Amino acid sequence: MYSAARYHPRSLAVIDKELVAASSRPLVLSVLAEGESYGYALIQRVRELSGGQLQWSDGMLYPVLHRLEKEGLIESSWRAAETGRRRRYYRIHEAGRTELVRQRQQWSAVHDALLKLWEARVCPI
Amino acid sequence: MSDLNARIAQWRGSLAARLSGAELDELEDHLRETLAGLADAPLTVDEQFLIAGRRLGAPGLLVEEYAKADPSRVWQARVFWMLAGWAGIGLVGSLVGCLAQGVALTAWNLGVSANLAALGMFGAEVAAWLLVAWLLAALARGNDRGVQVVAERAARLPRFVKGLVVVAAALVLLGLPGSILMMVRAYTMPVREFGSVMYASNIANLVLHVVVTMGLFAAMLWLTGRQRRRAAAGRA
Numbered sequence: 001m002y003s004a005a006r007y008h009p010r011s012l013a014v015i016d017k018e019l020v021a022a023s024s025r026p027l028v029l030s031v032l033a034e035g036e037s038y039g040y041a042l043i044q045r046v047r048e049l050s051g052g053q054l055q056w057s058d059g060m061l062y063p064v065l066h067r068l069e070k071e072g073l074i075e076s077s078w079r080a081a082e083t084g085r086r087r088r089y090y091r092i093h094e095a096g097r098t099e100l101v102r103q104r105q106q107w108s109a110v111h112d113a114l115l116k117l118w119e120a121r122v123c124p125i
Numbered sequence: 126m127s128d129l130n131a132r133i134a135q136w137r138g139s140l141a142a143r144l145s146g147a148e149l150d151e152l153e154d155h156l157r158e159t160l161a162g163l164a165d166a167p168l169t170v171d172e173q174f175l176i177a178g179r180r181l182g183a184p185g186l187l188v189e190e191y192a193k194a195d196p197s198r199v200w201q202a203r204v205f206w207m208l209a210g211w212a213g214i215g216l217v218g219s220l221v222g223c224l225a226q227g228v229a230l231t232a233w234n235l236g237v238s239a240n241l242a243a244l245g246m247f248g249a250e251v252a253a254w255l256l257v258a259w260l261l262a263a264l265a266r267g268n269d270r271g272v273q274v275v276a277e278r279a280a281r282l283p284r285f286v287k288g289l290v291v292v293a294a295a296l297v298l299l300g301l302p303g304s305i306l307m308m309v310r311a312y313t314m315p316v317r318e319f320g321s322v323m324y325a326s327n328i329a330n331l332v333l334h335v336v337v338t339m340g341l342f343a344a345m346l347w348l349t350g351r352q353r354r355r356a357a358a359g360r361a
Contacts (some may be wrong), residue, residue, distance in 0.1 A: 063194030
């Protein structure tokens, strides 16, 4: 996909945009599986878990949350936060947990395949 | 703090046309939370807002992300604008038609033959459409920002106003103005003469409508292509 002339790695530490987008679904479901949360806290949690390598543009999270809710995997409710403002909290559904298991199997399969290649030094890196 | 509230209100206003109130409430809560985290840093209000806004994402990108997650909202807006355009063009078309028929009838009443009067009507209609096209082109070329502001204001109109636009579109489509005019005229003209004027003018109308519709489609394709090219250039 990348020709040699066009490939400019920006930084090894920052995860590519496409991978960030693809991983948003299992990440959101996994964090919500820990317990109820809201947008800002969710992003903080992901940032903390990835040591800052996963850089979301914060606003990108909400459409993902709304989509998951539409699919019936999570649900939301508006409540007053400790600041006095209205806040939307998200909770995972049973269907969401099932989806999370499926996602986990898929990501593990990819992860295992890559590890086998790299650890056995089958491919020269 | 009031400075910050003003900035937030301004930010909200810039997105009000594209996102719902609940979506904006949620994003505003997020923005305020980010700002609260920056409150202790030695930054001015402007700098705090700049950082918080940057983390949240540029308004254009935000709207794009929301649209990606729910494509139906894009279509709602598109259908509304198509109908509004249809109503507008229909209305202009009726006015142009009235003007052209007025020219033809005046000529006919002055003793010009029906065929020549119809030809005059064709000419008047072409001239009037060229004038409309010139006005539209001037609007699009001279003031992109102005068109955008009008579009944003219109998108914020209450639901019943949008409903009225849809009804107006339906009425214009049904050709109500033209029918009324024809009924009035049918009583004031000898049947044979009236028939030949209408026959010639109908053919002229048909040709013009096909040309105008094709022109509109071409303009729409060109405009959307230009937007896509601009977006691509912005991303590169």
